[in-house]
Amino acid sequence: MRDTVEFWLNGELVRVQNPDPTQTLLNYLRQTRALTGSKEGCAEGDCGACTLVIADPDARNDDGVWRALNACIAFLPTLDGKTVITVEGLAKNGQLHPVQQALVDYHGSQCGFCTPGFVMSLYAHYRNKGAVDDACLNDVLAGNLCRCTGYAPIIRAAKAMYDYPAIEEFELKPAPSQQTLALTMTDPISGAVKRYFAPRTLDALAQTYEQNPDAVIVAGSTDVGLWVSKGRKVLETLIDIGKVAGFADITPAADGLTINAGARYSDAHAAIADKWPSLSELVRRIGSTQIRNAGTIGGNIANGSPIGDMPPALIALGAELILRKGEVRRQIKLEDFFIAYGKQDRVAGEFVEAVFVPKPKPNQRFVTYKISKRFDQDISAVCAAFALILDGEKVQSIRIAYGGMAGIPARANKAEAILLGQSWNEENVRAAMAALADDFTPLSDMRASAQYRLQAAQNLLFKFWLDKSDAPYLAREQAHG
Ligand SMILES: Cc1cc2nc3c(=O)[nH]c(=O)nc-3n(C[C@H](O)[C@H](O)[C@H](O)COP(=O)(O)OP(=O)(O)OC[C@H]3O[C@@H](n4cnc5c(N)ncnc54)[C@H](O)[C@@H]3O)c2cc1C
Ligand code: FES
Numbered sequence: 001m002r003d004t005v006e007f008w009l010n011g012e013l014v015r016v017q018n019p020d021p022t023q024t025l026l027n028y029l030r031q032t033r034a035l036t037g038s039k040e041g042c043a044e045g046d047c048g049a050c051t052l053v054i055a056d057p058d059a060r061n062d063d064g065v066w067r068a069l070n071a072c073i074a075f076l077p078t079l080d081g082k083t084v085i086t087v088e089g090l091a092k093n094g095q096l097h098p099v100q101q102a103l104v105d106y107h108g109s110q111c112g113f114c115t116p117g118f119v120m121s122l123y124a125h126y127r128n129k130g131a132v133d134d135a136c137l138n139d140v141l142a143g144n145l146c147r148c149t150g151y152a153p154i155i156r157a158a159k160a161m162y163d164y165p166a167i168e169e170f171e172l173k174p175a176p177s178q179q180t181l182a183l184t185m186t187d188p189i190s191g192a193v194k195r196y197f198a199p200r201t202l203d204a205l206a207q208t209y210e211q212n213p214d215a216v217i218v219a220g221s222t223d224v225g226l227w228v229s230k231g232r233k234v235l236e237t238l239i240d241i242g243k244v245a246g247f248a249d250i251t252p253a254a255d256g257l258t259i260n261a262g263a264r265y266s267d268a269h270a271a272i273a274d275k276w277p278s279l280s281e282l283v284r285r286i287g288s289t290q291i292r293n294a295g296t297i298g299g300n301i302a303n304g305s306p307i308g309d310m311p312p313a314l315i316a317l318g319a320e321l322i323l324r325k326g327e328v329r330r331q332i333k334l335e336d337f338f339i340a341y342g343k344q345d346r347v348a349g350e351f352v353e354a355v356f357v358p359k360p361k362p363n364q365r366f367v368t369y370k371i372s373k374r375f376d377q378d379i380s381a382v383c384a385a386f387a388l389i390l391d392g393e394k395v396q397s398i399r400i401a402y403g404g405m406a407g408i409p410a411r412a413n414k415a416e417a418i419l420l421g422q423s424w425n426e427e428n429v430r431a432a433m434a435a436l437a438d439d440f441t442p443l444s445d446m447r448a449s450a451q452y453r454l455q456a457a458q459n460l461l462f463k464f465w466l467d468k469s470d471a472p473y474l475a476r477e478q479a480h481g
């Protein structure tokens, strides 16, 4: 066991003994290291002002090794073993990095708040040798907000960044230590004893959680981070799943895909793209690049949010959840996991180990639609998912699931029953649309009124009927201008 967090910061080995486990990386950099280039704009993963770049020595291949990350919601100990690069580290011997020089030359340098974040998002993309077409750059920069000027000069700079002479770069370093990290400290303000465990094997995770059932599991901390940064919650015991070997694996088999709970969105995106193009498009619209580089599919399921995007899609696909407590595993249908708002079928000390997604059936059409106020970086008002198999004109099988329509993500049982075994025609689809009013009593909140939600859900079913293709709808809309 070790009580010292160790990581590479701008090429220098940093050791921090027994830090506060919920100190954010941003606060550490700004307050302890006086590295004030990374800014705090929102403290909730939305604006990108705090963006820096990390790399994980355990990354399995060279693709996407350099990850843009929101430092404002990342807890310092979760960086243990990694390489961290901040905006202060880019220029070498008085020479700006190509990304920086391009931003200067193309007038993409804006205010001191947003610019460092833009630089770091582009730097990660540069290091990953990413493409510089408009669609790709929009994606890379969707998590960096500027409300005052424009993005055009930044995009121009990004398109030119590879034209500049290369500069000496930081390399990915091996983790300084393989010993398990475990921290304990007494919070000077609350007096609470805070503990942090980072088990390195699945068995150790199962044992640690069984022994500490009140602990909060931390995966990407894109939810948990906000409990601290915005909610000011004192979290006493944390179990970080980020060091568990193999916990981010995605394993294809003849009958489907097993996605381990620690797989981040950015890991899963490529693995699901060819099987379920519409699901991959939905993943692409989760948060921003920074959020997808941290957030996990397991976290999206385990948090039980009624507006998480993965559950409706995975429920429509007939996914199963693998839960584990100690030595005991059980497998349940994903839809049965969500019992009521804030209540899931998970006992103390039991964690989400993986989700199994059955492979697409022959002739299955699967489409998801996400309705949010802002196209990028926004939580759904309504998320819909449809999986349909036709036998000629008749509906052989249909699964319809929605997020945002109830206290939990749920299937539209009544609408499904109206369609099953019947002709797939407008009359029956309209009857199923009407039945959605019996399936759901949505809430009104800041994202949408109940009436809007119901109408959107009905219209999405109609859109699914009108659509004849299961290509991602965004891609089709872009192709049609
Ligand atoms: C700016 C921003 C944009 C976002 N946009 C979207 C969006 O578009 N769509 C969307 O659906 N969500 C969105 N989210 C929410 C969040 O990113 C997702 O819910 C994400 O999947 C959470 O995963 P995580 O790994 O970060 O979970 P964490 O924050 O680490 O954990 C979330 C919860 O799950 C528990 N948990 C995590 N892993 C396990 C496990 N294996 N077993 C048991 N419990 C576990 C934790 O204890 C905690 O209660 C957004 C968040 C932010 C900050
Ligand atoms: S400060 Fe806004 S994303 Fe971190």
Ligand code: FES
Pocket (backbone or CB within 6 Å): 110, 111, 112, 113, 114, 115, 145, 146, 147, 148, 149
């Ligand atoms: S936020 Fe920096 S220029 Fe707009």
